[in-house]
Amino acid sequence: MVLGGGATHWFRLLARPHKRISKKNFLMRPILFVHGYAGNRFSFGLMLKRFEKKGWGVKSAVVKVNANGKVRVTGDPSVSGAMIQVLFENNRAPVDDQAEWLRNILKSLKQNYKVTDIDIIAHSMGAVSVLSYLTKYGSDLTLPVVSKLVTLGAPYNDIEPGKSSKVIEQSPMSTKGPLQPSAIYRRLKKMRHSISPKTLFLNIIGDIDNGKSDGTVSISSARSLRYLLDGQVYSELVIKGKKATHRNLHENREIDFEINRFLSR
Template sequence: MKNKHCTILLLLLILSFLGGAGYWFRSLARPHKKVSKKTFLKKPVLFIHGYAGNRFSFGLMLKRFEKNNWGVKSAVVKVSSVGKVSVLGDPAAAGSMIQVLFENNRASIDEQAVWLRDILEELMQNYALKSVNIVAHSMGAVSVLSYLTNYGNERTLPEVSKLVTLGAPYNDIDPGKNSKTIEQSPMSVNGPLRPSAIYRKLKKMRHSIAAQTLFLNIIGDIDNGKSDGSVSVSSARSLRYLLDEHVYSELIIRGKKATHRKLHENREIDLKIRYFLYH
């Protein structure tokens, strides 16, 4: 009888754990109904994951920001594999942080740029958002830059006031997939000596980026100036040659917590993002 009771108790504990884990997992892709007592974030902030990204990509950062009362994850925007945009929650809430999730998380930069336009058009037309900030990781940041070069000056879309980029492979041949060797980008005073096709396209269209958009380019360095383990420092720094000096700022994070996948889990980076968005 005693063994039977122990077995039942163990099963209940397992079920309880699984239930709690399931709730936590679902919460990473759901908006929260919490009301912000502070309005630290003056403008809504969109969080854009990278290639093959998912709810974990920015889910934990969003939880940390909420815990610190920096904002509220008030909305989740999902884009289906055919580009249909659905909005859960209220993107216009005070201190709004908006998680963007692409069902086809391996789509091309051009596809994602179009989807970003559709998202921002939705936010403008149905939620009256006239200005937003964006935080983007890896290839997601390249897609945002592609969006800005193609649509950044359209008056029917919200202004992108500030963009934070994390570990972005601006001059990689294929910014999404990991290659066997990390793509280094030899530099001159004018930028990459061997610009990729994507970089050449961004450079050609760079004058379409709204002049008032400010950039914070955060770069990981775990091996003495070479890379974050996936993206070379030189590829990430290529952004500086596409922008005017007065709108561009750069931060290199070093050490074990500066790996590509840990950039959005680094508490030091949390604080840098907070400071940049606030000032």
């Protein structure tokens, strides 16, 4: 019973903000952590703990969004070094719904907490939802500026981003991008000029099988992002090996340091 109680307490802590702590090495802006399809408090919970341990920030707020898009903020997103965990109640909602919910989140952060600039780290389908948000609202001056976006294992050219299938969707490529663009990718491409030119991107891709995939998302689908953006704002990192699986991209310590390097420069 003691062990069970401890596990329950630890589980609850993964979805709670922490008390403000004093560290010297805070990153430059608040960071929003957006989970992927069917994600939950575990998706970025351990990465947040590692970042805190390294002194890179403090998990000062948790934002929960219910199935109707209503936003509830616990904690304080405005403190120095704020790291903000996003949890969607409907964690299997379509990209378009999540993009609107992200707008609600960022609107709340600016209106209620005076957050004007923010960085985002997003995994899998969550990254596609963030990109969809940027194509719709990236230049909206009433919302916080997204200064930097880190994406992990994002299925930009999958037919249904986030949903697993027995066969990993490969995307034949040309020098101009996917030869068979999905409906979502075509829409993102059409609206890409609405993305703020101030937003910088780091696209992190996992490779566990010699250039094919991270075990869930093909490298070609993840790499499709580069053809939507100007080369001056886009950077790409391929992580190889057993720790580069789709689910391990937010548990990989090498990736932690690459994220820190990108966000702190």
